[in-house]
Amino acid sequence: MKKPMSLRLWVTLLCAALLTLCCLLLTVTNNFSAIRMADAIQAVPLLPAQSAELEGGVSLPMAELNVSDTIQQAQGTFHMQSLLAMVAILALGLFLIYWLVGKALAPLDTLARQIRERTAADLAQPVEIPDSGDEVAALALAFNQMSQRLNQVFVMQKNFSRNAAHEFRTPLAVLKTRIGLFRKKQDFHPQATLELLQIVEGEVDRLSAMVGGLLELTNLERASCGEQLSAGQLIRSAADQAAPQAEARRISIFVDAAPCTLAGNAELLRQAVYNLVENAVKYNPAGGAVHIAGRRDGEWFQIVVADQGPGIPEELRQRIFEPFFRVDDSRSRQLGGAGLGLALVRAIAEFHGGTVRIEENDTGVGSRFVLELPLFFHK
Known part of the structure; x- marks a missing residue:
């Protein structure tokens, strides 16, 4: 494989081509002007030669001046000096361009070296950012x-x-x-x-x-997303599906959903809302309550599921959406589940252009999951 040309050399050659073109144009222009000036001088009529009389009556004729040869010699000297000056200026310009480009690209070389030395073990360590602001x-x-x-x-x-x-x-x-x-x-x-x-x-x-x-x-990418569905019906359907499990533990489910129409895959969205409701019922104390609210916020529709469970520590609130992650292994296994419910909720939310997050409950007890979905979604 042919080794690619360095950026420094490429910029230098480009500037060299431009500088050479400018020098050539300047040299040709100067030489053309000099030739025209010499031709104008040569066209001036000269006075006829006169004789000078010396003592004793001897006359000596003045030597005729060869003006044409003198002008041609001056033109040749001017051409040579112009070419030599152009070569000298071009060489100096190329050297300065190469040096300045190398100095300008030095931070890029440093960055490239740091990137080459990066491995999967130290990806979290940031590279040094220069103060140039460029x-x-x-x-x-x-x-x-x-x-x-x-x-x-x-x-x-x-x-x-x-x-x-x-x-x-x-x-x-x-x-x-x-x-x-x-x-x-x-x-x-x-x-x-x-x-x-x-x-x-x-x-x-x-x-x-x-x-x-x-x-x-x-397999989420294979799902269709062109359905129109009622947000209120979606929430009530998920609540009805979780009702038998809630009744077995004497948990009340309260639903307050504003009327709104969503676009997406009805089955996937129902699965996401049900997973949140089932999770709230599962970790809620017996005799507690689960509140489900649906409200419009600008161009988004928020589905909020709040429980009265033990809550999630702040340092683990992002990890609970990872597949198979459990805050309490022993309790999670007793309650059943494969450990993929919240991971599936996040995947469905992102598939629909939305997000899901966990917040601390307003009462200070339990957790509150917020599922945000765009009102105008096109896949």
């Missing part, structure tokens, strides 16, 4: 921002791999242990066999739920 400083700032985003992606990928391995390992370990005990005891009575099958079925369902959640996360 395009190089803007480039360094943009690289730092990109590095931060890439570092966040790598961290999320690492956490996802660790959490996914942990989630899949648990049901597989349960299955392996139960099957091993069943084989060791050699107890093939119908009751023991039925208990083993129930355990196997439960763990297989858990694995299927996790796989299904991962497939939903990866």
Whole structure:
């Protein structure tokens, strides 16, 4: 592969071509003006030669002046001096251009060296931003921002791999242990066999739920988004779906939704709202309440789900939207779920051009999830 030309050399050659053109035009113009001036001088009529008388009556004629030869000699000298001056000025100009371009691009070379030395382990460490305030400083700032985003992606990928391995390992370990005990005891009575099958079925369902959640996360781009749906009906549908689970724990669900029309995929949006409501019911204390509100805010529609649960620590409020992340592993497993509900909510919100975030509840108890969706959405 041919080695590309450096930016410094490219700028120098470009300036050299322009400087050479300017010098040539200046030299040609000067020489043309000099020739015209010499021709004008040569066209001036000269007085005839006269004789001078010396003592003794001897006369000596004056030597005729060869004006034409003198003018041609002067023109040749002028041409040579012009060419030499042009070469000297051009050489000096090229040297100054090369030096100045190298000095101007020195911060870019420094930045390139720092970028080449960057690895996945130190992406979070920013590169030095020069104080010049020019395009190089803007480039360094943009690289730092990109590095931060890439570092966040790598961290999320690492956490996802660790959490996914942990989630899949648990049901597989349960299955392996139960099957091993069943084989060791050699107890093939119908009751023991039925208990083993129930355990196997439960763990297989858990694995299927996790796989299904991962497939939903990866297949969102194939969904259609041209449906028109009522925001109030969307919220009430999700509340009705979570009602049996709430009634079993004596939890009240209150809905206050303003009339509004949303655009998008009805099934995905219903799934996102239901996941938030189900999460609020699941972590709410028995006998508590869940409040669901829908209101318009400019060109956005906000769906707010507030609970009275234990709340989420501030340092973990961004991580709860990562796949398989759990604030309390033991309690989350007792309550069921694959650990993908909030991750799916964020994916659906971003797919529709919206966002989801968690805030502290106004009462100081529990959490409040805010799902923001654009009113005018086109995919």
